[in-house]
Structures are given as C-alpha cells and as structure tokens.
Amino acid sequence: MSANHEDSESSQTAMTSKPSASSLPPPEKPNAIQTRFGVVAAFWAVILFLGFPIWWKTTSIYRAELPIQEMLDWAGGKSCRPVFPLEIRFDTPSLPDLEAQQLLRITQHTLDDLNEFSAHHLRLKLADEEAQQATEKADTALTVRLLAQDDLSSPRSLLDADTTTLDVFYPPSQIPPPSSSISPLSSYIAGELQRLFAEEKAIMAHILSNNAMGANVNTPQSPNSQAQQQISPQLAESITRRLRRSMKYAETYHLAFSLFTPGSAPSSWDIESAVQAYISPLVQVLSPISNFTIDTQVQLYASFSPTTPPPEYDETQQVWTLKEENLSAFINAAEWPLNPSIGSGPTINFILYVPAPSQSPLLVNEGKATSWIIPQWGGVFILNPPSIPTSESTKGNPPHLPANALTPAFLTFSHQLLSLLGTPQTPTSLPLRLQTLIRIRAATLLLSASSTMGSLARLTESLPSIPIPATVASSVSATLSHLSSACDSLRQGRFMAALASARVAETEAERSFFEKSMVGQMYFPDEHKVAVYLPLLGPIGVPLVLGLVKEIRRVVVGWKARRG
C-alpha cells in the first residue's frame, strides 16, 4: 500500500527532476517547478488539515472529568457521617399529658446516658406530638404502649411479635412524680429499649467501623471506632461471621428450590402452594430490600459424590447420621445441576433432600438437626417422609410430597432466607427485625457505594491510560447525588427513603466502576507504538518530508538569490 504511494510519489518527483541525470539536461521550466510545489503542497495540506486532527482525535484517550476529591471524601467518610436516629413513639392512653411528658423526658435522659454509640440513638416522641409534624416524618421504629396494671409489683413488658409495638405494663404507683429526675419505670423502659436494639447497634457499629477502617487506613480514628471497643470480641466475631454468611447485596436474588432424592420417588411436590404459602409472604415483606425471582426443580437419582463420607448408622437412636464436619461435602457440586445461570444476580439455593428409604431417617449431628445453612450459597433441609410399603415388601418413599409434608422444610427455608439476607436475630418481633434489616442494608449500601467511588477515583489516578467515558461521569454524579440524599434521609430518620436512594447509588456506582469500555489499552509499551507508527512514517513519511525539505530549500535559495 505505502510502497505504491512512495512509488507514484517518487515517480512524479523523479519525472520533474529527471533531466539532471541525462547528459543534456534542459532547464526546468518555471511551471514545472510550480506544479511540483503544488503536488507537495497538496499532500501536505491533506496531512496537516485532515491527518493531524484525525491522529489527535483517534489516538488520544478520552477521560471524562470526575470529581475525584469529592469521591475520595465519600470513601473516606468525610462527606457523610451516617447516623441512625430511631424514632420511638410513646403511646400513653392512661396517662395525663404532663406526666407522660415527664416520663418521656426522664426516659430519654436515661437512654442517652446508657447509649455509648452516638451514631445510633433512640428518640422518644409522644404519640400525639407526632401528628403535628406532618412534613419530613421519620419512620417510626417502635411504638411503646404504656398500660397500667394494678396487680404488678414491678413493670413488665411484652413485645408483640406481629407488629412493632412494645406493651409495657406497670404498676400505677411507679409513675414518676413531676419533680423527680429518676424513676424505676423509666429506667426499666430505657433498659428494655436498649436491649431491643442492642444487636442492631452492635451490627451498625461493626459495619461502620469496619468500613471506615478498611476504606481509609490513613484517616484518624473515626468516632465510630470508640463504640467498637465496647463490644466484646466474641460479639464482634459472631457479627463478623454473620455478615460474612449473608449474601452480597444484589438488586435481584434468584431463589432456587430443588428437590433431590437418590431414588425415583418422590418425583413431585406441591411446590406451588408451598411457595405461595411460605415464601411469598416473606418475599413480599422483603420487597423494599431486593427483588426476588423463584425457580424450582426436581432431580431424581441424585447421588453423593464419590468422595463424600457416607452417613453412619447410629444403633442407639436407630437413625442414620451425617457428621457435621462432612456436611460441606454433602452437595455434589459436580453433578447436581445447581449452577446459577438464571439471569443476572446471585442465586440462593434451597435444597430439600429426601434420603433413600434404606438410609431413612437421616439426621445431622447425632440426631439433633435436619437442616443447615451454607454461607452465601443457600440452605439444605433433609426431609424424612413416612415411608410407605411397596410391593416388594421393602420400604419406599411416597411418590408425591403434599403441602403439609413440606411445611417444616419451607418454614426452615424461610428462616434460612432471612439469615442469608443478614437479618439480625433479635428482637423476637419479625417486623422489627425487618426494619433493622432495612437500616443495615441502607448503611451497607451507603458504605459500599462510597467505597466504590473511592476505588474508582484511585483507579482513575493510578492508571493514566484507562479511558473514562462520559457515561461513567454521569453515573458518578448520579451516585454522589443519591448518596447525599440517602445520607440526608438517614439523618432525618427516614430509613425506607434512605434505602431506596442507597440502592440507586449502589447500582450506579457499580455501573460506573464496571463500565465495559474502561478496559481498552491498559499497558502499551513505547516499542509497540514504534511498531505501529513505523510503517506509516517509513514509506509515506520519508518521501513526503524529503519533498518538503527540497521545496523549502528551493524557496530559501531563491529568496537568498533575490536578496543577494
């Protein structure tokens, strides 16, 4: 290609300068010189006016402007200090206003004294006070209903498991007198509240401290870390483990329910009604946190992998048992079709294993349990159905598992789902725990999106050859704006809104970091560039430059001749 270029080029120039080689060179005519000048100028015009802009445009790496400092601030925890002001409503139907307020004040005071972790604190409000502030209403975390009960010597409380209400029964005598600054009732209520939110507080402290430390080692100790020190190492350890067990956050989770059995029965189960009855409600209440899809499958003749230690027969209890340390090999990953290839997002596997009649009943741990959780993966439940006699006088599994047989399994799966999503284990009220989960998720997402921002900022600075397309910049700005709105919502105690913003922020942050076009040319040594440009510069550049030099020399000589 370039060879020909040179060829035609040089043949042209050669034609005009050729006579010098012949024995009788006729003088070059002025219009020949002009023509030659024209040819050289035409080539150079194309190169200068089209070639260089194209070179500049196509070989420069586009790097959109990113708010690096702002991103680093978010990652370093300088832009937002997540706080969790929980609003607790006091419902005092039997108390006069003044006394109620007095009780409230004292309780709040006691609570503040008790609280050692400033980011997470409880704010008490009277029920009727709340009606006045319609705007910027914070989510109510808990309603405390004070009920007088005459036959009590000391207060007692009852947490309603279905709603977010704590009923406190107290002897009417314990209402604090208006002047007092301490009362056993308020101490009791404060203690109860503190207990209810103890685990949440510990988890929050753990998440916040861990992240601030992990993301930015050089910053001075964040205020959260002092709270960390007050948590016993065992608690920290167990929280760490729990957090590690729970699934990584995803916009969508796929729940896969699988029935495995080593034989040919049971070959069907009432899965639809079971899912409808046990899983759907849970999915419904979890909907603010993530989306869920549900898939099911039945796999017959599912055998253990050859390396799995077989269950052992326990003579005393007449059961087959699996050793706890062997459970990790229970799933035959090579052969059981559990590969999570259902759309985007992680799959949570729930396995219902029906053992062969010859190995039934099958239990774990010397007959104490039938289910276990595999961290970040799913749960397993061993169902030992009542065996039915078959024609060959051997025991057999029923061919169909009706809905009532599935009840324990699916309740367990619901429980496992909650655990795998990181739901705390106290208090006993499920709605309260889900609210806690919302706060935990909001906090984790806020932190993870912030830390992604920091990673992206550092990446941008450390790899100068990586292109940054404009979409990344827009994703980053969307992330930052949602982060700050999430932070604001947290401060106002609107945790649902905070979670919603944090979810968007997380999605945008992930999108910006994993932008597809940011791979490009990561490392390109200079010798490669020479190899790329040499074929250009050699055959095309040399004649062009020589032509230009010749022309310039001619012009200069002519100019000098005219002057001299």
Next chain:
Amino acid sequence: MPVDRRKAAVFGGALALRLLLLLLFPSLPDLLTGRVEVSTPVTSFKRLQEGLFLYNRNASPYDGGVFHQAPLLLPIFSLLPNAQEYPFPTALFYSLVDLLNASALVTISDSAQAVSGRLYSSVRKQIKWDGVVVAAWFLFNPFTIATCLGRSTAVFTTTGILYALSAAVQGQNLNSMLALGFASYLSIYPALLFIPLVLLCYDRRAQRSNITPSTALFVVKHFAVFLLSIAGLLGISLLIIGDLFALISATYGFQLLVPDLTPNIGLWWYFFIEIFDSFRDFFLGVFWLHLTAYAGSLTVRLRRQPLFVVTSLLGIFAVFKPYPSISDASLYFALLPLYRHIFPLMRYTFFSVSALLYASLLGPAFYHLWIYAGSGNANFFYAITLVWSLGLSLVIADTIFAALRDEWEQENPDQRGRPVKQV
C-alpha cells in the same frame, strides 16, 4: 440512423455470451454471487435480496444488519421478478446495464478526450483504438462478465461514473454532475472524482465557447449541482425508508467505518483484523486519508489531462478502497484502453500483467484452501491479495509514468525516444 455493424456485433456478441453462460451453467450466477472476489458486503446481490424481502414486506430493509446498500435500489429491483425463481430477467437486466456502460465508453472514446484535450495533445495521438474496440475490451473482460453474472450492484456505480464521464466529454456538464451524484450516492468514494471531473467539464466548456468562464464560479456552481443531486436522492431515500439515522448508519456508516472484515481482494480487512484495537480509529482515518490524498495531488500534477486523472484515481480506488471487488478493477481496465497511445511507454507491462493473472488464478484456489479445505490459513489468501494489489499498483504507477513521459516528450520534442532513467 446508420447502424454501426461492428458495434452491433460486439454488443450483440457480449449479450449473447452472457445469456449463453447463464443457459449453459445455470448455477454460475449463484456461485459467483457467493464469491468474495465478486461480492462485497456493500455490493452483494444476496444481501440486496434480503433487503428486498424486508422492503417488500414493509419492514425496514436495514433491520437484521445484512443489507448495507443504497435504498433507491430497492424499488427499482422490486420491478424485477424474484431472482430466485426467475433468474433470467435479472440477468438480462444486468447484461443490458453492461451494454449501457459500454455505450458510454464508446462515447468517451469517440470524443478523443483521452488523447487530446484543451490543454494537451499527445504526440502519439494516432495510436488509438476506436470506441468499439474499447467497448469490446470492456464487454469481453472476464472480470466484467463475472461481475455481471454475479449481479454485484457495483455495476450501477460503474454506470454512474461512466455516464458522468461521457456527459462531461460531450459537454453536458449538468448531467455529468447528476451522474456523479448518483454514483456517490450509491457508494461515496466516487465523490473524490469531483475535482478532476469538474476540471474536465471546465475544459470542455472552455474548448467549445472560446470565452473561458471564471474557474471558481464554475466549480462552485457545479459543486452545488452535485450536492443537490445527492440531496435529492437522499430525500427520496428518506421517503422510502423513513429513518434517516438508520439509513445513514447502515449504508454510509458501514462504508466509512468498515465494521465488516469479511475477506475481500483489498488490503483493509487483514490489516484491521490485526491492528491493535486502540489504533483502529486512527488507522481508519489514515486509510481514508490515503485514499483522498491522491485526488488533489494527481489533479495538480496532471492538470492537463483530467480524464487521465479520473482513470488513475479509479485504479487507485480499486486497490485502496475498503471493500474492493473485481468490478472496480474492471472499471479501471475499461478506461485503460483509451490510453492505447501510452502503452508503448510502459515498462513493466509483462510483470504487472503476469502478477494480475497469477493473482486471479491463485486467489480462488487459496481461498478454497483456507476456508473450505482448511489446509491453508488466512495468510495464503492475503498474500494473493497483496500480489493482486501489487499488480494493479504497478499498472497504475506505470501508466502515470508513461503519461508523464508523454507530456514531457510533448514539451521537449527533441528528447523524444531518449532512454530515461528514474532518479
């Protein structure tokens, strides 16, 4: 009107030959349509049929990403019966287009612009083939026949270019611009011929009426006509397709950005397969610039022979286009016989002709070895396309050299016949 017997014989013979080939080898058209040497992604008849199918069913022909040709072809081809069931009418149509092209060539040749124009008259103008011979060279060129039977839509671009030239030499400047507009509308690159063509028109104009019009005004006027014709065609296309963005990106975007690297006889595909991705855009620019750079400089150098500039540019396009096929070479070879008078001045005729023959015989063989037999690899075929391009480039360089030599001899009559050395 007296019927020129020789002309009738040549044209009739050419038509008969094409139809005979079709009758004797009914599978030949489909075979040729599938060959990479004949059909490129932007001229393939197969792809046209796909577009036609969608178009006839009121879907956008560009859906599916197969069809990349100008939309005007669609309503025109919808006039013809389905080529799958009735191949004959389509073949006849293509043969007639070939004859049309040949008649344009006859006009060009008869105007004798190739040997003597306004500014220049060759000293060898007596060595010349007349129009019928030139037409015969075109019509019986195996490349032309293969293109015709392969039903490549490149023949319409050829028609546009040839009629632009024939109108220009006849002094029909307006038509010349319209035809060039048509050709450019079909496949962009003919727009680069505008500069030499408008000079040709200008020369003819100046030759006829002795008053020479202002060059700048003349060029601007004709450029406006050229643009208007393209705009008009695009307007009609827009009426047909409706979605301008889809239209532009599927046709011109496809031709300019070269996303389809199917092997062809050109140089682009292999290079762009191999180049580092980050440099793709840059080299896309370089390759296109390289193509355009010749238009200006050749025109400057050979200002006195604009028709020769057009011919040489067509040769250069046949080598350096993104999707070249043998139809481009056949167009170049169609115009070359106009320059019979400079053949004696060419120095590497034997070498270049044998390189071309070698490439055209071995090319299909190596392609077979690579794609079907699996016993060769891409380098086999690419090597052959290199030889082919080398052969063509040699012809181009050689003719340019010969033309320059011819000019030089005209300027220095005393030096005629002296051996020259290139320095």
Next chain:
Amino acid sequence: MSPYFGLLRALPFLFFLFFAVRVSSEHTSNWAVLVATSRFWFNYRHLANVLSLYRTVKRLGIPDSQIILMLPDDMACNPRNAFPGTVYSNADRAVDLYGDNIEVDYRGYEVTVENFIRLLTDRLDEDVPRSKRLGSDAGSNVLVYMTGHGGDQFLKFQDAEEIGAWDLADAFGQMWEKKRYHELLFMIDTCQANTMYTHFYSPNIIATGSSELDQSSYSHHADNDVGVAVIDRWTYYVLEFLENRVTSANSKQTLGDLFDSYDETKIHSNPGVRWDLFPGGEQEGRLRTVVDFFGNVQSVEVEKTDADESGSLKEDLVELARLVEKWRTISQDYAAAGNDSLQQDNERAPSSYEVKRRNLGPVKLAEETPWEKRLIGLSILGACAAIWFTGSALTGSMT
C-alpha cells in the same frame, strides 16, 4: 447501671452462635481461574496442565460454577488425536482428563487477553452469563493458574497477542480496589514464569512460578501414542503433591509444604515464590493450607431444632408460622409505612439510569405488496430519467 447492660443481656444468644459455629478460616468462598493460552496440537501439554488442575480443584470441592476454565483449543477433538475425545496428562493414560463432566467457560478464540482482563475486572457486557463471570467478593480466595508460552514479563495468548506483567498487575490491582478477592494465589507455568509476577503491587497475593528469568520451563514426558509431550514438569510435580498429599478437602497440608516440595533437580528450572505482598510475609503465608485455595470452604451452620435461645431456628419457625397466617394484614401495614417514599423513588429511579439503546422491537412482516412498490420503483425511474433528459436539454443554458 453498667453501660454494658444491653450488651450483657444480648450476649447469651451471641455466645450460642459463637460456639455453635465452627471457627473456620477467614474466607467465605473459593474461586479458580484456570487459563491455558496456547493453541495447536503441539501445545497439547498446556491444555493437559490446565485440565489436571481443573480436575484437582473440582476433586477438592470447588463447584464448576466457581471455576472459570479457559481452553484456547480443543485437543480432545483434534483430528491428530489418536484417542479421540480424551486428554491425558500422563503416558499411562489412567485418567481421562476430559471425562464426561467438564465445563469449559471460555474456549477457542474466546480466550483473549481482553476477555481475560475483562473476566478479572468484571467489565463484561450485561448479558454475559454468570458462568463466564468471576463472581468473587471480599471474602473469596482466588486461585489463578496460567500456562502457555511466555517470555520476559509477558505471556503469549493464542499466538496472536500477549499479556504483559503490567497488565496482570493492574488487573489484580483493580480486583483489590473493588474487593474482588480476599487472598489470591497466582501460579504460572511458562518459560521465565517468575517475571510475570514481578510487577504485582496489590496486597494479599502469593505468587509462584515455574522458572526464573532466562530459564525455560520444560515438558515432563511425552506419550508416544499421543505423539506429543503431555505435561509440563513444574505442573507435574505440583500435581504429584496435590494428588498424593492433599487427598481430601480437609487436608491440613500448607502452602509451605507445597513450595518445599519443589525439587529443582526434577523440575529442571528454579521455581519462585513471592511472599512480600502477603500480610505477615512468608511466615504467615506458609501457614495457609493448600485447600484454602484449591478446595472449597463451606463452613456450614447446622441449625438445631432443640435450642431455645432467641433468634434460633425454633423460635423463628414459630414466628414465621405466625407470619404466614397473618401475612396479608402485616404486609398491608408494612407496605403502607414505606410505600410513599419508596414509590416516588422507584418511579424516578429508572429514568436516571435508563440504558440509552435503541431497542428494536419485533417487526411484523406485512404481506408482500409488489404493486405498490413497483409503482414507487417506476416513478423513481421515471423521475430519474426525466431529470437526466432535462439536464441534457438544459446543458446549453448552463454556463
């Protein structure tokens, strides 16, 4: 009242948790990225290397979904293979590595530098299936094994391109930034392999290679019936260690043991190990067990039905059962609380990150309407002809 009041009351169940769960190593999942980079029959041994490793990690429990296997060529179906459908890494041909259960994630020409880097950094198209993604996170131990032909600080991919040590280091750097691994074991068997990990800068990486700068890595032995070398030396001895000493997923063999087993007289080159990126350096790194990287961690948590503590399975079950009974009312209550704010956000959210892509919907093919189209065709032809002849007629007036 002690400030620990609340905590003390909360502790029992936490202690329960603590003791119920066996203390396991730090990481929570295992991923393996096994890459061969060379094509063609005479590179049989590279694919055998990688398939042997694949079998080993699978044997030690990493599921296929967490193994990314990249095979640039298909030796089993190569026409020159005298034993079609099989790949062996030993002349005794005892174990068919191909077997009937092998999941190749990237194969043939998909094995490119770009795809490899995209895999590591997860910069993949949205529609790339999960089986082709490295889904590791901050708790994952990742094993990266590469084999092919290399040189000083590069490894050739597919005879066409190469990955530089810098690229690899940057890819791991990005993985670390995005917390895509907890600890990473990098193994490479190629000529001058040790040069490949010299540029690494991210923490928590242990790297080992088969040969030093200016040293070749040699094949171990050839199978005369297969006709080519079937395995490389270093991989052979690593495998020997894994096969003979790491017999189960509970093996306590450490990385120190593995690296000590390198015998330069057998390997014919000097394998290298890089510890300095690992916190605690060599001392700490040597204590990592082999199955930390080659096996799959599954510290299962058994749920006992007889435990009474709060948050235990039993209590949860009761609660869930209650939830099931009353879920309708609850969900209404619950949804009402947060729906307002949530819905607003949901409505706003999609528009902000809507993918700007022209979606081609399905198009209905109408019946063929030839006459209409032909009319258009005719009129266009007519118009063109008219313009052409007008042009000829106007020629005279055009100056």
